[in-house]
Amino acid sequence: MAAPSSSNWVMETAHDVPHVLAVDDNLIDRKLVEKLLRNSSYKVTTAENGPRALELLGLTSGGQNSMNGRSKVNLVITDYCMPGMTGYELLKKIKESSVMKEVPVVIMSSENIPTRINKCLEEGAQMFILKPLKQSDVKKLTCQLMN
């Protein structure tokens, strides 16, 4: 991946490869997003659902960041449609937290529903990506985050 420019997000990761938390209840989609991101030199951790994601981010009531300071998450990419906690609800919880609210959150969905997209963007999502995920989506994402 190219040397980071001067955006805040990237400054934090200047000495590390950006660490992405990818959340999706679908196994095949998790494999795909993981490979797409790894091929673009991101470090990737995956989670099957919102609650597990929150746990990994250290946002559960226990308060412990189980990935510790060395593996800080720089980006969250989550599916919208998940049983239990949706990607939208996960987004809200992240944006409501004092610790993680600056972390960019990207929402993915197989359904192109404008009200859904707007709702997510209004809640602070960095970007909305239509599934199935492609290399060009990851390129676009990287570009956006560098600016």
Next chain:
Amino acid sequence: MYGLSQLQRQLAEFTSSLFDEGFLDDQFNELQQLQDESNPEFVVEVVTLFFEDAERVLNELANTLALDNIDFKRVDAHVHQLKGSSSSIGAQRVQKVCIAFRNYCEEQNVEGCLKTLQEIKQECSLMKSKFETLFKMEQQVFACRRLG
């Protein structure tokens, strides 16, 4: 015994036919492009996972549809999963039948669902054998290359 160029041509023609006949769409190209030296079996792995997962989902669907009081929300959730996975690997025909299924689900049309479930099973089975042929051809090309 075929020479390398014949094997390669055979592979190229077969692959083309899969796209022409609508079995695969461009997303499969995306998958192939992701494969590299760090993970030379990526496509086979993902496709294998897909069929394992599909089998599980199809069984669940059959069970859920066999109940007296069908929970259509649950049925829809299962098909949504399969639609998503098939879309992610580029299995276009499977994806299309899933979409048809979801329409019957929305109408709470049991007969339609059962009929379409059979179609999904058939499409999965067909897709699986097409992939088996594809991977076998790829292996033959690879083996032939290695022999010099």
